[in-house]
Structures are given as structure tokens and as C-alpha cells.
Amino acid sequence: MNSIICAPITETKLHTFLAKIHEAERIADAVELRGDYLTEGELTFVIKSLFVPSQKVQKPLILTYRPREQGGQKDIMFNDRLRFWRKFGGWNVITYADIELDMVERLAKTRFRIRWEKVICSWHDFAETPYDLIARYDRMADTPAAVVKIATKANRIGDCLRIFELIEHAKGKKPVIALAMGLPGLMTRALALSRGAMLTFGSLRPGAESASGQPTVAELRDLYRVKELSRDGEIFGVIGNPVSHSRSPLMHNAALKSLNRDGVYLPFEVDDVASFVCGFVHPKTRKLDWNLRGLSVTIPHKLSIIPFIDVVDATAKAIGAVNTVVIEGDELHGYNTDVIGAVKPLDEMINVKGARVAVIGAGGSARAICYGLSQREADVTIYARDLKKAQPLADEFKTRTASLESFKGQADVAINCTPIGMHGHSEGQSPINVESLKGVKLVYDLIYTPEETALLRDAKQAGCRTLGGLAMLVGQAAEQFRLWTGLEAPVDVMWRAVSMNS
Numbered sequence: 001m002n003s004i005i006c007a008p009i010t011e012t013k014l015h016t017f018l019a020k021i022h023e024a025e026r027i028a029d030a031v032e033l034r035g036d037y038l039t040e041g042e043l044t045f046v047i048k049s050l051f052v053p054s055q056k057v058q059k060p061l062i063l064t065y066r067p068r069e070q071g072g073q074k075d076i077m078f079n080d081r082l083r084f085w086r087k088f089g090g091w092n093v094i095t096y097a098d099i100e101l102d103m104v105e106r107l108a109k110t111r112f113r114i115r116w117e118k119v120i121c122s123w124h125d126f127a128e129t130p131y132d133l134i135a136r137y138d139r140m141a142d143t144p145a146a147v148v149k150i151a152t153k154a155n156r157i158g159d160c161l162r163i164f165e166l167i168e169h170a171k172g173k174k175p176v177i178a179l180a181m182g183l184p185g186l187m188t189r190a191l192a193l194s195r196g197a198m199l200t201f202g203s204l205r206p207g208a209e210s211a212s213g214q215p216t217v218a219e220l221r222d223l224y225r226v227k228e229l230s231r232d233g234e235i236f237g238v239i240g241n242p243v244s245h246s247r248s249p250l251m252h253n254a255a256l257k258s259l260n261r262d263g264v265y266l267p268f269e270v271d272d273v274a275s276f277v278c279g280f281v282h283p284k285t286r287k288l289d290w291n292l293r294g295l296s297v298t299i300p301h302k303l304s305i306i307p308f309i310d311v312v313d314a315t316a317k318a319i320g321a322v323n324t325v326v327i328e329g330d331e332l333h334g335y336n337t338d339v340i341g342a343v344k345p346l347d348e349m350i351n352v353k354g355a356r357v358a359v360i361g362a363g364g365s366a367r368a369i370c371y372g373l374s375q376r377e378a379d380v381t382i383y384a385r386d387l388k389k390a391q392p393l394a395d396e397f398k399t400r401t402a403s404l405e406s407f408k409g410q411a412d413v414a415i416n417c418t419p420i421g422m423h424g425h426s427e428g429q430s431p432i433n434v435e436s437l438k439g440v441k442l443v444y445d446l447i448y449t450p451e452e453t454a455l456l457r458d459a460k461q462a463g464c465r466t467l468g469g470l471a472m473l474v475g476q477a478a479e480q481f482r483l484w485t486g487l488e489a490p491v492d493v494m495w496r497a498v499s500m501n502s
């Protein structure tokens, strides 16, 4: 078996378990029967049914019968497991049996007829990723089993390094399946195949995972393209915390795929930016040998990453935030693409030079907008609920402040840089009432969930032209793509990828 995405069946009802085997066979390269999700009697029925020609499964099958204390679903006494494997009569319908290390070592001392060429010797740690994985692999490789599987819990992204070291160590020895569970371990699941592991697991659908942090088969195959990525493939990603909500993997992976590039873009859940940069990113210190080309940087690391950047470009310096890292030779170069992402779509609709622009809100995105507008010599007023907070921004860009309530349409362009109207925050609300929109030529809402906010609906009703936040989201990502690859980004592809998922 080589370069395989394996889907575990985790159904607890016999009829759905049977049905899912055939569904999994259609979408995955191999199917893992999690026998411990059924009773022993039901599992025996499943194995027997696989001998029936019409039920025969064409893809490789792995059978697992794991006790609860090792991550399984049922309390299965050691002696019951021993009896199960001793009497097991299904060797001819399965490709592999996943048997835990304690049982493998016990079975190896018996005269039971075990088809060792079909045994994966497995070991799991659901609490952490210990430091002795290589010694453990060697012990497991010494058993008669054909394959070694080690799965641990990543509590922080740095734990992934030990999984990659393990895969490297196993080269030329017994095949290995190695992964780190949990969200910080995602990169081990996405990169394992390209680095030489035998398989990676993907769930049939969200909610059907057999372990935490397991992506779906579709994500592994179509989003991260784990089967196509080579050992030297280009790696990009976004660092943040949390990061699982980020739309950037959708946009950048769609772009890489459309250009047929040997590359992937991954979410990296990073809590400690210093140790991530040192261990994974900076070419002078990193411990992982990989072709990392660039990073997006999101909350809360846009400021804290700056001390680790060798060259910070002028815009990022002026904004005081880096949202893009490019690895150039032995150096890290930091950029901020939010400004161009925010203002370019505006430039395409209106000439802001001399135009009266109302910037609503005075946070991070307002800062990027004010910088872009000051370069274009727009006549800016910052409308905020807290004028004291807004004043430093106004001073920096030599603009005025005014209270949010005082906005009565006295602008050519109004830009919402607050979360008012955002899904999960205050969807349906608007920072400006519809009456105050009359006379405004263009209303730009930076929010992109929902794509059409209450503000944009009201603006259309008031006869204004409108621009939604997806333009900025895609615009800043397109500029990142250009910085990393030197290529014009396939903006339409990126737009479709992110819009379809809104």
C-alpha cells in the first residue's frame, strides 16, 4: 500500500456500519473497520458478510478492535482481546489487522496462528507526544508485525517535529504510520504521505472522526491534495490562534491547484510565535527540513512576529503589523498586504483623491484603510463610538474624528471598519441608518460574513454603489500569493473558493 487516505468507519449501528463500508470504499483508498464501535457479535457478522461475493470490498481493509484504555470505544478485557485474535477467522478478507503493542507482544509469545505479514503494531498516546518515539518505534519494529503505527496527541505545534523525526527514522526500515492528534497536529496528517508515511486517516464526514483533529477524506484529497504533494513541494500556511475558521486555506489551496503547483497551504495553530519561528520557519534555526516558502499571519501574531523578521517593508512598518512572511534565501521578509487588499478594490470603483471618506471604526482594519487613503490624498473623517481611542489614529494620518451618531451622510464614500453586522456578532444590524446613506456614492463594508450585510442592503436601497468585504479578503490574499510565487494570483479561482463557502 502506498500514498493512502484511509477512512475509518465509526458507526455504532450494524446496518449503517455495513452501508458506510461501501461509501468509504468509493471515496477513500482504504477503509478501517473500527470493530470496537460494534459489539463482538456484530463485528463477527460484519466479517462473515465480507466473505459473501456481493459484499466483497475491493479496497484494502484494516480491522481494528481497540480497548477503551487505548482510545477504543469499548471496555474489552485483555483476555477477551487475546481470545478475539486467537480465534479470528477473517484474515482472508482483511488487508491488515491493527493490533496494539501490548497484544502484539503477547501474541508473539504464543503459538496462535497470526498472519504477521498483515499486522500493524499500534501504540497511542492521547495525552501528549513523548520524547522517546524513536526508541518506541524500534521496539515495535522488533515485533513480528509488518507495519508500525504511532499516534500521539499534539498539545502544541512543536510536538509535530517529533512525528516528522520518527517518519525520517523509519526510512528503509518497517513502514510507519505516524501522526499527531489534535488541531496543532494537523500538519502531520497533511504532510505525512509526502514525507514517507504509509497512510493518513480522513473521516467520511465532519463528525465521523475516529480521533481529534482528523480532517475529512475530501479535505485531505481535494483541499490539501496530500496524494499529489512531493517531498520537496512548496509549503505555505497561516499562523494564528485560533486558526481553524480561517478562509485562507480555501483561497490559497484553490490557487495552487488551479496552477497545478506542487504545493500546499496549511493552517498552523501557533500559541508561541517565538518557538514556531525558531523551530519551523527561520532558515537559520529551523529543525524541520521542508520547503516552507511563506506564511500568512493573523490574530494574535501580527505584531508579535515583527522582532523575528529580518526585513520589514515600509508599509508593514507604517501599519505596525506584518500579515505576510516571505522566506527569501536565509532571511524572513515581512509585508502587510491588508492595505493593498483593502484599497485596490476601492480604486477600481472610484477615484478617492480629494473625495470625502467616512471611515467608521478606529481599529486595525481602519488603520490599514487610513494609511491607503492618506497615500491617495482622500479627505478622511474617522467616525467612532469612542473618540479618545480614535484620536491617535486621526493624529497619525492628519484626519478628523467625529462621533458615530453624528454621521448624516456627509461623505462620498463610507467604509465600515467595525464588526457591526457581522455573522455571530450583530448580524442584521447596521452602523449607519438608511436615511443617513442618501447622497453617499459608494458604501464599502469590510465584513464578509454575510457577503451582503444589512448595511450593504440598505445602501443599495438608498441608491449607493456597494462593495463587500470579500474584495479585501481576496485582494490581500492575491497580493500574498504574488509575493510568495512571483505569479499573478488566479483571483477568480480564489474568489469562487471563498464565496462558495460563505
Ligand code: NAP
Pocket: 361, 362, 363, 364, 365, 366, 384, 385, 386, 389, 404, 416, 417, 418, 419, 420, 422, 446, 447, 448, 469, 470, 471, 472, 473, 474, 476
Ligand atoms: P478591531 O481592531 O477590533 O476594531 C474594531 C473597531 O470597531 C474598533 O474601533 C471598535 O471600537 C469598533 N466597534 C466595535 N464594536 C462596535 C460597536 N458596537 N459600535 C461602534 N463601534 C464598534 O477590528 P478590525 O480588525 O479593524 O476588524 C473590524 C471588522 O472588519 C471585522 O469585524 C471584520 O469583519 C472586518 N475585516 C475584514 C477584513 C477583510 O479582509 N474583508 C479584514 C479585516 C477586518 P472600540 O475600540 O471602541 O471597541
